[in-house]
Amino acid sequence: MIVNKNNTIRYQWGNKCEAWTYIQSENVIIKEEIMPPHTEEQLHFHNETEQFFYILDGKASFLLESEKISLSKNDGIKISATQIHKIINETSEELRFLVMSFPGNMNDRINIQH
Template identity: 30%
Template sequence: MPLGKISKESAEHYVWGERCDGWHLVKGSDLSVIHERMPAGTAEVRHYHERSRQFFFVLSGTAVLEVDGVSWELHPHEGMEVPPGVPHQMKNESGAETEFLVISQPTSRGDRVQAD
């Protein structure tokens, strides 16, 4: 992969869920960095990863990260690590959109298992 500057505007974009956005800032097999946007009242499906370790870092807004049955409210410039095998779910229970980074090592692509 060539070296160079990356931004949300130039990154590969995708839509997940019904109304959420993601931008691949780094998309490698050993490391993934994704900038995500969740509108108010949205949530991802509760899941875990068999190999991938993840770090969620809120850029703006407020998010709730449920990790193994415990909910943590994350504000701008706060983050939390989720080890492999631990069920988790990112939610936006606020009235405004939230943006955050999801850093996965190795990539979480193909490593996601839906939790009950």
């Protein structure tokens, strides 16, 4: 089956950010996400889930623990389980990326309050 934005689950999160779930199983979740300029997600971690982010368009900043890392188009980064993180779009351009989560546990997210 061909999978694309027209035949998958779409939802909004944060400040007008969008996501499309391409694959969701107990083994993996694969999503494409778009973040408008100057948006960020909440700082959080996952107890068991590892993630891989791959930048399709734009530039992303990641806060990993206390370190800030910048990624450009065609760059990827692995986030380990229990690693505190968030993705940020600090630019005036849209950010588009894939995020893969292993295993596919939608409930394995602990937000950190400021």
